[in-house]
Amino acid sequence: MDFLRPASWEEALAAKAEHPTAVPIAGGTDVMVEINFDHRRPEYLMDLNRVGDLCEWEVGEESVRLGASVPYTRIMENLRAELPGLALASHTVASPQIRNRGGVGGNLGTASPAGDAHPALLAAGAEVEVESVRGTRRIPIDEFYKGVKRNALAADELIRAVHVKKADGPQQFSKVGTRNAMVIAVCAFGLALHPETRTVRTGIGSAAPTPIRAEAAEEFLNAALEEGGFWDNGKIVTPSVAQQFADLCSAACNPIDDVRGTASYRRHAVGVMARRTLTWTWESYRGARRNIEGAA
Amino acid sequence: MRVNFTVNGRPQEADDVWEGESLLYVLRERMGLPGSKNACEQGECGSCTVRLDGVPVCSCLVAAGQVQGREVVTVEGLADYARQRSCGTGGCGTSLEESRQWQAKGTDSRTGEGTELAPIQQAFIDAGAVQCGFCTPGLLVAADEMLERNPDPTDADIREALSGNLCRCTGYEKIMDAVRLAAARQGGAV
Numbered sequence: 001m002d003f004l005r006p007a008s009w010e011e012a013l014a015a016k017a018e019h020p021t022a023v024p025i026a027g028g029t030d031v032m033v034e035i036n037f038d039h040r041r042p043e044y045l046m047d048l049n050r051v052g053d054l055c056e057w058e059v060g061e062e063s064v065r066l067g068a069s070v071p072y073t074r075i076m077e078n079l080r081a082e083l084p085g086l087a088l089a090s091h092t093v094a095s096p097q098i099r100n101r102g103g104v105g106g107n108l109g110t111a112s113p114a115g116d117a118h119p120a121l122l123a124a125g126a127e128v129e130v131e132s133v134r135g136t137r138r139i140p141i142d143e144f145y146k147g148v149k150r151n152a153l154a155a156d157e158l159i160r161a162v163h164v165k166k167a168d169g170p171q172q173f174s175k176v177g178t179r180n181a182m183v184i185a186v187c188a189f190g191l192a193l194h195p196e197t198r199t200v201r202t203g204i205g206s207a208a209p210t211p212i213r214a215e216a217a218e219e220f221l222n223a224a225l226e227e228g229g230f231w232d233n234g235k236i237v238t239p240s241v242a243q244q245f246a247d248l249c250s251a252a253c254n255p256i257d258d259v260r261g262t263a264s265y266r267r268h269a270v271g272v273m274a275r276r277t278l279t280w281t282w283e284s285y286r287g288a289r290r291n292i293e294g295a296a
Numbered sequence: 297m298r299v300n301f302t303v304n305g306r307p308q309e310a311d312d313v314w315e316g317e318s319l320l321y322v323l324r325e326r327m328g329l330p331g332s333k334n335a336c337e338q339g340e341c342g343s344c345t346v347r348l349d350g351v352p353v354c355s356c357l358v359a360a361g362q363v364q365g366r367e368v369v370t371v372e373g374l375a376d377y378a379r380q381r382s383c384g385t386g387g388c389g390t391s392l393e394e395s396r397q398w399q400a401k402g403t404d405s406r407t408g409e410g411t412e413l414a415p416i417q418q419a420f421i422d423a424g425a426v427q428c429g430f431c432t433p434g435l436l437v438a439a440d441e442m443l444e445r446n447p448d449p450t451d452a453d454i455r456e457a458l459s460g461n462l463c464r465c466t467g468y469e470k471i472m473d474a475v476r477l478a479a480a481r482q483g484g485a486v
């Protein structure tokens with residue numbers, strides 16, 4: 001094994017072009033487990049910790065450009081207002097020690113259906129900025145996940161950053177597990193209200209071969225909210241609408257039975273989380289509306 | 297490969313390090329510092345917790361090559377680290393020789409008297425928070441860092457800060473007591 005230590009982004013891209021089999025290591029919280037357990041013996045290990053700008057983020061007009069290696073701890077501490085869904089999801093990852101090292105770039109690199117960043121990114125709307133010596137491209141998050149632990153990266157590409165839309169409304173993240181820490185999701189659900197476009201977006205984790213959106217559920221809910229004038233009148237979402245939304249979210253799942261839970265439990269739990277996160281976010285949207293109206 | 301980094305305030309060098317080796321392995325097997333424990337090797341148990349540039353991490357999940365030029369504090373250096381923090385000066389680090397000889401004995405193994413201990417270590421002894429002792433080093437490093445950041449933690453803060461450290465003797469109540477005690481002493485209340 002060789003250990004590559006690029007000191008800059010350009011050096012990292014050059015190294016990856018020269019050695020396409022090189023395995024990048026950022027926080028190491030996925031890679032080192034595989035090496036410790038002899039599941040992986042890469043020819044080259046490429047340390048990304050020396051590429052400083054991967055640990056930086058920038059808050060822009062519309063979106064946050066989040067460097068691939070920004071640790072979850074930083075996201076929780078600094079981006080709660082701009083990226084509430086991702087900050088909540090980050091807080092449920094593993095433990096402080098893991099959150100101090102691991103980040104979204106590694107979560108996307110592994111592309112596990114159970115990765116907690118994915119439902120939040122899907123719900124918020126995001127693009128993955130990837131680069132190689134051949135050039136840069138931005139992959140919409142919906143097109144990034146290609147199969148169980150497979151993503152859209154080419155062999156010579158690295159993830160530089162993720163561009164996540166700044167929240168224009170309430171967002172929530174919910175996860176089922178046996179305790180509040182150190183839990184790989186049995187299943188997880190992210191939901192974001194987008195009052196500016198009057199749309200709702202979802203993200204489902206651990207209930208299909210890849211992280212997915214519940215698109216039929218979103219379409220149904222968007223139409224029901226529009227039709228009932230809910231965005232304007234701020235009424236509570238009719239329970240039958242919430243239930244139908246929940247059922248459609250369950251139906252979007254394509255889960256398996258495994259040690260953490262059965263397929264039918266996952267389908268059920270996703271429905272429960274869909275209904276709850278819709279209620280929580282809608283309540284907070286109504287609260288914000290009332291405050292604005294009260295002030296006017 | 298060769299890795300140069302700072303361990304407990306002193307520059308150290310490790311030779312013939314395998315590229316896939318963890319920081320934990322280098323500390324234990326190459327530097328003779330067995331304080332950081334090797335248990336799960338997958339970041340679940342926290343018994344290998346050390347500080348990397350001040351930040352608590354699982355040393356089993358850091359590749360040795362990643363610590364080149366960086367600073368690591370292990371449980372063996374905790375007393376000196378805490379002393380430096382409280383007086384701001386005078387810390388000269390802990391040599392490998394001193395670290396290897398470290399024992400929680402002193403003149404009285406039950407009170408820790410006569411041994412140089414960090415306040416969090418003394419609090420663990422006083423509160424009876426050590427059972428088999430395997431999880432203790434990781435807990436000490438994690439708890440010490442939390443108290444540095446958050447001198448007046450709530451119980452929820454303590455639980456969260458220690459959520460990545462497992463104690464299979466399940467002595468969590470005494471561990472909570474110890475951290476509360478250290479916090480109270482730090483704040484001058486005891």
Ligand SMILES: Cc1cc2nc3c(=O)[nH]c(=O)nc-3n(C[C@H](O)[C@H](O)[C@H](O)COP(=O)(O)OP(=O)(O)OC[C@H]3O[C@@H](n4cnc5c(N)ncnc54)[C@H](O)[C@@H]3O)c2cc1C
Nearest residue numbers: 026027028029030031094102103106107109115116159339
């Ligand atoms: C005890 C434990 C508990 C965990 N719990 C959770 C949990 O609750 N939720 C969760 O989502 N995850 C969890 N994980 C998994 C892991 O922490 C996350 O997936 C984390 O986001 C990985 O980030 P990292 O920087 O450590 O990745 P690394 O291990 O460094 O890399 C992961 C993968 O991404 C690739 N990669 C990294 N950076 C880049 C880049 N810039 N460009 C291209 N490829 C890249 C690597 O080559 C590798 O294939 C847990 C892990 C452990 C050890």
